[in-house]
Amino acid sequence: MRKFAVCGVSKRAMGMFIKPMLESFAATSKLAALLDTDAKRFAVCKSEFPEIENVPEYGETEFDKMVEETSPDVIIVASRDDTHVDYILKALEKDINVITEKPMTTSALDSKRVMEAEARSKGKVTVTFNYRYSPYHMRIKELILAGKVGRITSVDLNWYIDTYHGSSYFQRWNRLREFSGGLSIHKSSHHFDLVNWWLDQKPVEAFAFGALNYYGPEGEHNPLKEDGRHCKTCNVKHDCSYYMRWNSRSNSVIVQDDHIDSDEARKDTYTGYRPDQCVFDSAINIEDTYTATVKYEKGALLSYSINFSLPYEGYRLAINGTEGRIETTEFHAPSRVPFPVPEQTIEYFPLFGSKETIHVVKRDGGHGGGDPVIQEDIFMGEDPKRPYTILSGSKDGTYAVTLGEAVWRSAKENRPVRIEELLSQQTVKS
Structure with a gap:
């Protein structure tokens, strides 16, 4: 029985790793721990999979504590891309195998750091290029x-x-x-x-x-040059071609897709996370x-x-x-x-x-x-x-x-x- 700890309780983590671990590979795999920056993600995950109610939860600074208390055999990294390198390096430092979502890191330099750390470690890195x-x-x-x-x-x-x-x-x-x-x-x-x-x-x-x-602000379909808008509350969304292509005036059309979370309830669940930011913001x-x-x-x-x-x-x-x-x-x-x-x-x-x-x-x-x-x-x-x-x-x-x-x-x-x-x-x- 291999024990897995998941760093980054994202939709991808739940669908790609946690669900099959529980449903298809339960005889040889066990979810040992969850780690994330937002405690609300634990609640969402456990509401979707009630059988993991007692799996321990850890904050982003508690990686060492998680390893000490749960002794995972494998760390699964499915957090935001720029955080992958930190969890991978910490796992390799402790000689633990890593399975990471792609991209492995967000830069050549960080990728090189991973290869150098792996060469010093008993742990190995797997990248899920599906x-x-x-x-x-x-x-x-x-x-x-x-x-x-x-x-x-x-x-x-x-x-x-x-x-x-x-x-x-x-x-x-x-x-x-x-x-x-x-x-x-x-x-x-x-x-x-x-x-x-x-x-x-x-x-x-x-x-x-x-x-x-x-x-960005110079996009030819931008209905208004104004930063900080969100699709859900935008007062010019009905003039936005990108919004209206996939939504009606009265209701949001739920389009199922492997890549995109269309569940509005979940979008409102996570702390400080808005996946409906305006595509014409100058911050892009x-x-x-x-x-x-x-x-x-x-x-x-x-x-x-x-x-x-x-x-x-x-x-x-x-x-x-x-x-x-x-x-x-x-x-x-x-x-x-x-x-x-x-x-x-x-x-x-x-x-x-x-x-x-x-x-x-x-x-x-x-x-x-x-x-x-x-x-x-x-x-x-x-x-x-x-x-x-x-x-x-x-x-x-x-x-x-x-x-x-x-x-x-x-x-x-x-x-x-x-x-x-x-x-x-x-x-x-x-």
Whole structure:
């Protein structure tokens, strides 16, 4: 029986870790402790899972006390992004294994600190990059390993975030770089990890452009230049296109989504937490649009873009190699797409042959069926029958975050940024 302590009682912590721990892996897993900055989160969690009523609770400064009193085997980190590094380092200092939500940290420097601490520790770090576990993404990995595209020369990945999901980042804490690292880290690092994993190569250099095009006070759909508004009480919300696209004049439309908490009662529960801040506030200091070119150690090139305010959500992918090409297009959240969408397939084009269409067996569960499979690997160990490694470690987390920072710095400084430049920064020994 492994004992788990959860640092950060977020919606993600409850859905991704606590619920499966209680329902699917109870025979081998036990929730030993909860730690958070806000005591109200404990009440919300325990009202959702009454069976954990007696699980002890700890404040943000009581990590050492929690470990001493509950002796966890694993620390799960699902708190705000900028706090991940503190809990990871404290756990490693005590030789405790860590499972952390992605991104692992919010900077290359903090990621390097984690790798250095792990090298000194008996504890190990696992990063929950669940995009790898989509059945489509696993099938693409298998096609690459089978040599279908040969030596990979280039990858085109264009990611689209719709006005519902995209605007949510600018309503919450993610909109401040000091909390999220910016969206090139908070969001794009997931995509960069996926490409890094497919290629089995390390990124070496990035050049990028970025901008704040839709949100912030200069956003073209801003009905009024005035800071401090909140959607729930805003007196111009009916003139706001982002609000009215997803709400009626009389009632808020509850749209179910893996990423967004739509429960108004819960939104009002947490202390000092307002996930309905105005997307046009001047406090916003991150970008909503990026394009980037990335060079990899074995010569592959990535052309990447992401946009956080589009009419639909999904991505378009092409992987080119010396033996062929893979293409696929996915539409996320089809209930939010205002037109019929085709079923996702994988198209394979051999360099000297006819196209093959590959239909992938679908799975139930969040993130395209990926969540239940990564949960099995987390709580049961990696599937020994799987012929390739998929569960991520601190090195994977570091290169994903560092590439995200390189993209942001390149856009900010108008120059190519090398990964090694960011990883060669000096750290202070913890």
